[in-house]
Amino acid sequence: MSKVLIIGGGAAGMMAGVHAARAGHEVHILEKNEKSGKKLYITGKGRCNVTNNCAPEELFPAVMSNPKFLYSAFYTYGPQDVMTFFEDAGVPLKTERGNRVFPQSDHSSDIIKALERELKKAGAVIHLHTAVKDLVCRDGKASGVKLIDGREMDGDSVIVATGGYSYQATGSTGDGYRFAKETGHKVTEIAPSLVPLKTKEDYIPRLQGLSLKNTGLTIKSGKKVLYQDFGEMMFTHFGVTGPMILSASAHIGRKMEKGELKASLDLKPALSPEQLDARVLREFEAGQNKQFKNVISVLFPASLTPVMLELGGIPAEKKIHDISREERLHFEEIIKAFPFTITGMGEFKEAIITRGGVSVKEIEPGTMESRRIKNLYFIGEVLDLDGVTGGFNLQIAWSTAYLAAQAIQ
Known part of the structure; x- marks a missing residue:
């Protein structure tokens, strides 16, 4: 069993946390806001378009940047897996026009509560008001994080799930790009998308x-x-x-x-x-x-x-x-x-997602692990991946989160 630090308590961070904790790891989610899932709360006009009810191969045309990189992710953990996850977690779902999947209640809060329940059940801990200042890497391996208040937290693996640069009021202020650059990763030019x-x-x-x-x-x-x-x-x-x-x-x-x-x-x-x-x-x-x-x-x-x-x-x-x-x-x-x-x-303040991000050439597509630093993973919107509307961007978050959680030793 290893100690996993996940930076960001959004969609990708929480999903990774559930699966890593279920696999027996000690999981700590570090969230700088006063609550987790802030951006999830407002997605789909507050209804949360969880995924798109289609076959994995139908996801690729909806991805605008680097769709081939997601081959393993989508085929390992596709829309049906996501729907099963939430229905098993007590959220009945429905499929609407364009195969968009929503909670039957039309409340995004049900999705967030389900993730929080599953995290608690699996033994993961969410640390709110906990902002990360830097990654700590030694001998080419991620070994922890330094917090804004000066404290250090040790970990065997670090997952960066900080989101993009859109909806900054929810805390997506581009921290993940800085972490990536400071650890020698290439970050492609970012721009607002779905605007x-x-x-x-x-x-x-x-x-x-x-x-x-x-x-x-x-x-x-x-x-x-x-x-x-x-x-x-x-x-x-x-x-x-x-x-x-x-x-x-x-x-x-x-x-x-x-x-x-x-x-x-x-x-x-x-x-x-x-x-x-x-x-x-x-x-x-x-x-x-x-x-x-x-x-x-x-x-x-x-x-x-x-x-x-x-x-x-x-x-x-x-x-x-x-x-x-x-x-x-x-x-x-x-x-x-x-x-x-x-x-x-x-502009970014109106954007639903960010185009651009951590270059996928520096990430292993089957595990989401950095090719530069061992035990360091990048998942979700922080990566140079973006899709059209219809549940595709959340599917990217869930799929990449699952791969990282499964890959941790």
């Missing part, structure tokens, strides 16, 4: 608060399509957000460094251009003597109609029977490709 997108057009802020559920999104660089998706989004005072937009940010993050990108929304994705034309013609025939603005209002939410009138190029007061075929078809093109320009990404 809202900033836009150029003045009509976007006028739609602030408008949510669209079934919408198609296309993002292009010149003529090249970078990203296409279908789902839910919302307009804000500075741009666009919502699940579909956050996932898009993970895909286009690196492309944004080259400048602005063109984007469009398909406001009626269930209709082909021909079907849309037939639908618009029906409305036109029913209101031939009405003004354009009064007829098209049935097609859109109230706040969107004035903007569509502006972009469509048909005068609002024009009578339906005076509208030409060309005008009508141009207006339908706007419905199928509502245009806007992406000028930038949200």
